[in-house]
Every structure is written in C-alpha cells, then in structure tokens.
Amino acid sequence: MNITQKGLFSLLLVGFVGFMSSCGDSEVKSDGSEVVVDDGAKESSRSENVKLILHTVPTPMSTASLIKDAGADFDAELLSSTENIGRFHSAVSQSLALGIFGADLSYSSMFDKEAEAIVYLSATQKMCANLGIEGALDNDVFARMNTNKENRDSVLAIVSDTYYSMDSYLKDIGREDLLSLIIAGGWIEGLYLAGNHYKSNSGLADRIAEQKFSAKSLLSLMESYSDAPHLNDMREKIGAINKLFDKITVEQAQTTTTKDASGAVVIEGGSTVKYSPADLDAIVAAVNELRAEIVK
Amino acid sequence: MKSLKTLLILAILLPLAASSQCRSFTKKRCMPQLDGYEQNDSYNSAVFIPGDEAELLLTFYEGKDYRLVVCSHPILGQVQWELLDTSQKSIFKNTSDDGTKSDSFDFKVSNTQQLVLRVKVPKSESTLIHEGCVSIMSGTKDM
Numbered sequence: 528m529n530i531t532q533k534g535l536f537s538l539l540l541v542g543f544v545g546f547m548s549s550c551g552d553s554e555v556k557s558d559g560s561e562v563v564v565d566d567g568a569k570e571s572s573r574s575e576n577v578k579l580i581l582h583t584v585p586t587p588m589s590t591a592s593l594i595k596d597a598g599a600d601f602d603a604e605l606l607s608s609t610e611n612i613g614r615f616h617s618a619v620s621q622s623l624a625l626g627i628f629g630a631d632l633s634y635s636s637m638f639d640k641e642a643e644a645i646v647y648l649s650a651t652q653k654m655c656a657n658l659g660i661e662g663a664l665d666n667d668v669f670a671r672m673n674t675n676k677e678n679r680d681s682v683l684a685i686v687s688d689t690y691y692s693m694d695s696y697l698k699d700i701g702r703e704d705l706l707s708l709i710i711a712g713g714w715i716e717g718l719y720l721a722g723n724h725y726k727s728n729s730g731l732a733d734r735i736a737e738q739k740f741s742a743k744s745l746l747s748l749m750e751s752y753s754d755a756p757h758l759n760d761m762r763e764k765i766g767a768i769n770k771l772f773d774k775i776t777v778e779q780a781q782t783t784t785t786k787d788a789s790g791a792v793v794i795e796g797g798s799t800v801k802y803s804p805a806d807l808d809a810i811v812a813a814v815n816e817l818r819a820e821i822v823k
Numbered sequence: 824m825k826s827l828k829t830l831l832i833l834a835i836l837l838p839l840a841a842s843s844q845c846r847s848f849t850k851k852r853c854m855p856q857l858d859g860y861e862q863n864d865s866y867n868s869a870v871f872i873p874g875d876e877a878e879l880l881l882t883f884y885e886g887k888d889y890r891l892v893v894c895s896h897p898i899l900g901q902v903q904w905e906l907l908d909t910s911q912k913s914i915f916k917n918t919s920d921d922g923t924k925s926d927s928f929d930f931k932v933s934n935t936q937q938l939v940l941r942v943k944v945p946k947s948e949s950t951l952i953h954e955g956c957v958s959i960m961s962g963t964k965d966m
Contacts, residue, residue, distance in 0.1 A: 567848025576876075581959070583880070592861070592963065691862060
C-alpha cells in the first residue's frame with residue numbers, strides 16, 4: 528500500500544467509525560443495497576438525563592408581519608445594499624450580513640415585492656456560498672419562487688422554508704455559532720425596519736417595546752456559546768441593547784382562558800409594556816448604529 | 824482503487840445523512856402539522872432520551888391566531904407538554920385525564936404574552952435506551 532492508499536484507508540476508517548457511531552438504524556433492501564432509515568430515532572449512546580433550556584428568537588418573517596399588521600407601507604430606501612457582497616470578508620461579517628439579507632427578503636415578500644424578494648434571495652444564496660454552506664438552501668428554491676411569484680401565500684411559505692432550511696442545516700452540521708450570528712443579523716434588521724417605520728406609525732411602538740423579550744432570548748442564545756470568542760463582540764453589543772430595553776418595564780396581568788364566539792381558545796391577561804418615547808428613541812438609535820456598522 | 828474511492832465517498836456521506844436525523848424528521852413528520860400557518864420562531868428541535876425535560880420561553884403577539892406544535896418520535900412514548908404563564912399557572916396540557924393526546928394547540932392572545940412551554944419525555948423501563956427527535960414549532964395566521 529503506497530502513501531496515498533494508506534491516507535485514503537485511514538480516512539475510510541475514520542468515516543466508517545463515524546458512520547457506525549452516528550447511525551443506528553439502517554435496512555437492507557431486497558436488491559442488497561443498504562439505506563439509512565432517517566426517521567428521527569435510533570439507539571442512544573447517552574444514559575444521563577438532561578434538562579434542556581431552549582432559546583427561541585422570532586424569525587424575520589414574524590417581525591415583517593408585525594410591521595405590515597401595524598399598517599406601515601413598504602419603504603425600499605430602508606433595504607440594505609446587495610452591491611459588492613465581497614466586502615464581507617470574515618465568517619462573522621458574512622453571517623451577520625446573511626441574517627440582514629434574510630430579513631430584507633422576508634420584508635420584501637411580506638409586502639408582495641417580488642422583484643426585491645428575488646434580489647435578496649439571490650444575495651442570500653451568494654452569501655451562503657461565500658460561507659461555504661451552499662447545502663443550507665434547497666436547489667429548487669429559485670424555480671419555486673419564479674413559479675409561485677404571483678401567489679403571496681406561496682412566496683411567504685417558500686421564504687419561511689428557506690429560513691427553516693438554513694436554521695436546521697447549520698444545527699445539523701454543528702455550526703450553531705454561525706447560526707446565532709445569522710439570527711442576530713436578522714433580528715437587528717427586523718428591529719431596524721420596525722424602528723424606522725414607527726415614527727410615522729405609532730401602532731408599532733408597543734411591538735418595538737415588546738422586543739424586550741426577544742432581545743433577552745437573543746442574548747441568552749449568544750451567551751450559550753460563551754466558548755466562541757468570535758461571538759464576543761456581537762454578544763457585547765446585543766448586551767448593550769438589552770441594557771436599553773431594561774428601561775422598559777412590564778406589567779403582568781393574571782392569565783385567564785376563555786373561548787370566543789367561534790369556539791377558539793383566547794388567552795387573556797399577559798404583559799403590558801411601559802416606556803417613554805425617549806426609551807424607544809434610544810433603542811432605535813442604537814440599533815440603527817449597530818446595523819450601519821454591520822452593512823458598511 | 825476505484826472501489827476504495829467509492830467506499831470513501833460513502834463513508835463520508837453516510838454520517839452526514841445520519842446527522843440530519845432531526846431535520847428530516849421535522850420536515851417530513853412535523854411541518855405538515857403547521858399547514859396554513861407561517862412558522863414564526865427559530866427552529867427548535869433536539870434529540871431526547873426517556874426522562875429528559877426541556878423548557879422554552881415563547882412570545883405571542885396580540886392580533887394573531889397561533890398554532891403550537893410539539894411533535895415527537897413515537898419511540899419516545901407519550902411525550903407530555905404543558906403551556907404555562909410566567910407565574911407557572913397551567914394554561915394547556917396535551918394529555919387529558921381520559922387519555923386523549925394532542926400534538927398541537929390552537930389559540931389566540933388578547934394581549935402580548937410570554938408563555939413557558941415545558942416538555943417531558945416519559946421514563947422507560949427498557950434496558951435499551953432509544954433516542955428520538957422532539958420538534959417544537961409555532962405558527963401564525965392573520966385573524
């Protein structure tokens with residue numbers, strides 16, 4: 528066996544051991560070929576129980592929906608530039624930009640702006656390629672977008688699927704660190720868009736103040752990767768924005784459950800946010816500054 | 824040498840296929856349960872073994888119809904989940920006294936709410952420990 532063959536054999540052994548340790552279920556078809564039964568279950572190598580604390584941050588589509596529901600109009604001037612995507616050099620800046628493009632894709636789709644949506648879908652794809660995560664997007668996403676561009680519900684479903692694919696793909700390949708930056712970029716852009724609409728649309732003020740909850744979740748998510756030094760800078764900046772949200776107080780009313788005329792369950796009570804216009808202005812200004820720093 | 828290369832490619836690709844265990848499960852078995860709703864939170868899926876627990880804090884905004892789905896692999900048995908307010912008052916349980924079980928909960932909120940979702944996988948008497956995926960998803964549609 529020459530050197531190349533030895534190296535290849537070692538790689539094969541590593542790959543085989545990896546396969547045996549990660550895959551419990553397979554079946555042999557009648558033609559003798561083996562297929563992985565990817566049904567979400569297998570024998571576990573773990574025996575100790577854990578209590579998982581999961582973190583969830585609203586998707587950019589959710590924030591875009593809040594902006595639209597408040598009666599705001601689409602403003603193309605607010606969108607980020609997709610020119611010279613190569614200006615984002617590091618994995619950190621590329622991940623944040625990917626989050627921002629994803630939020631602009633959601634915002635454009637929410638307001639039925641197909642041309643803009645295609646531009647941001649393309650930018651998302653290019654940024655995935657730059658990050659080396661091309662597999663995060665389905666191959667047929669552009670074909671599906673073009674076929675369904677007249678159908679808003681289908682477009683929104685495609686954009687949601689795209690976000691889901693990216694999210695789950697990065698978790699599968701163990702790059703949650705990049706994912707937390709993408710989520711941060713999307714959250715910052717969503718808040719930037721909402722913040723720049725709220726001056727002309729007071730209905731958005733409460734929705735922005737309520738991002739106090741998602742700001743805390745995002746910080747918890749980023750803190751869960753405390754061993755990732757490349758997240759330090761963004762973790763600190765999200766922490767600083769959280770401090771501004773601390774000025775917003777929450778009054779909690781007792782929760783009750785009733786049914787409306789259609790028989791649907793309605794949860795009443797809940798949170799009421801209390802803040803001054805200056806509190807919101809400070810948050811919007813800080814978010815604008817951070818966003819400008821990311822997209823420069 | 825050619826067959827060695829083929830084996831090498833297979834050996835590298837197969838672990839990747841296995842690692843997408845939860846993604847594939849969620850896409851095939853869970854996402855259809857959100858049909859008609861827009862998914863509005865980041866992807867929350869994890870591999871559980873019997874006896875595991877998880878907690879998740881979720882925000883629901885006024886003016887929306889919500890569907891909350893907790894989708895688990897049958898190998899984990901009857902996974903129990905409960906929605907509580909932040910003072911730990913129970914709002915919804917997926918299992919009722921008569922033994923019926925639900926994977927989803929449809930509701931509206933009259934005011935923005937932060938609610939806690941608690942998931943418990945039942946313990947198992949089996950000596951062979953199986954793990955399975957649990958996916959938590961919430962979706963909205965306009966009222």
